[in-house]
Amino acid sequence: SDHQLDYPISPDQMDWFRLYPHYYDETKKEMTQKVTIADIGCGFGGLLIKLSPSFPQDLILGMEIRVQVTNYVEDRIIALRNNHVKKNGYQNINVIRGNAMKFLPNFFEKGQLSKLFFCFPDPHFKQRKHKARIITDTLLSEYAYVLKEGGIIYTITDVKDLHEWMVKHLESHPLFERLSKEWESTDKCVEIMTNSTEEGQKVERKRGDKYIACFKRLPIPEII
Ligand code: SAM
Numbered sequence: 001s002d003h004q005l006d007y008p009i010s011p012d013q014m015d016w017f018r019l020y021p022h023y024y025d026e027t028k029k030e031m032t033q034k035v036t037i038a039d040i041g042c043g044f045g046g047l048l049i050k051l052s053p054s055f056p057q058d059l060i061l062g063m064e065i066r067v068q069v070t071n072y073v074e075d076r077i078i079a080l081r082n083n084h085v086k087k088n089g090y091q092n093i094n095v096i097r098g099n100a101m102k103f104l105p106n107f108f109e110k111g112q113l114s115k116l117f118f119c120f121p122d123p124h125f126k127q128r129k130h131k132a133r134i135i136t137d138t139l140l141s142e143y144a145y146v147l148k149e150g151g152i153i154y155t156i157t158d159v160k161d162l163h164e165w166m167v168k169h170l171e172s173h174p175l176f177e178r179l180s181k182e183w184e185s186t187d188k189c190v191e192i193m194t195n196s197t198e199e200g201q202k203v204e205r206k207r208g209d210k211y212i213a214c215f216k217r218l219p220i221p222e223i224i
Contacts, residue, residue: 022091035059039117040100045073048093050196062095070097111148120199123159144175147217158203163211176215
């Protein structure tokens with residue numbers, strides 16, 4: 001349960017140095033960069049690993065609730081770092097164990113993130129389980145809080161009903177606007193998330209469908 005999970009009281013209380021030691025300034029005793037990309041429910045880490053060399057200027061964080069899976073991703077990143085020491089490869093990605101549906105603002109400041117990924121989230125098919133879905137009105141307001149203006153929410157799933165659910169909730173939220181299919185076709189993250197996650201590859205093998213929807217974080221409307 002969440003009682004065993006460690007949450008920082010606020011983002012500045014988090015031990016970011018431990019996750020990204022290459023981005024720590026020893027003299028100033030502070031991080032040189034903050035996390036700007038998050039992969040919610042990152043599973044086995046395929047997306048993090050593909051994003052790493054594509055976004056060398058960003059710190060990228062996976063959040064995963066399952067202990068064993070988180071440990072696996074940690075080991076995978078350590079191995080990759082050890083194999084790419086010369087070029088400091090894979091120093092910009094890491095994973096934490098946590099329930100992304102809780103305490104997200106404890107990890108990220110307002111407007112800190114530029115991209116949030118939801119790749120093949122658990123569908124929770126049954127009606128009475130829908131409240132457990134990772135996209136709900138309440139959670140969308142938290143995602144809007146941690147995303148900067150112009151930041152992007154990426155979603156992909158093979159479950160049509162879940163896709164429609166996510167689109168419905170995101171479209172009716174005042175701080176999100178859906179991006180066009182043309183936009184999707186030119187965005188490199190859409191291409192990466194379609195092909196790089198373990199779940200996405202499973203869907204590929206089964207020749208399943210992949211439904212994509214991306215949303216831009218809008219500015220907060222001015223009250224006149
Ligand atoms: N995104 C990965 C992919 O595409 O391969 C994994 C997809 S898998 C179907 C969904 C993942 O979300 C699982 O690894 C699960 O443990 C994780 N998850 C579910 N609820 C979560 C939550 N509240 N916080 C963090 N991770 C969660």
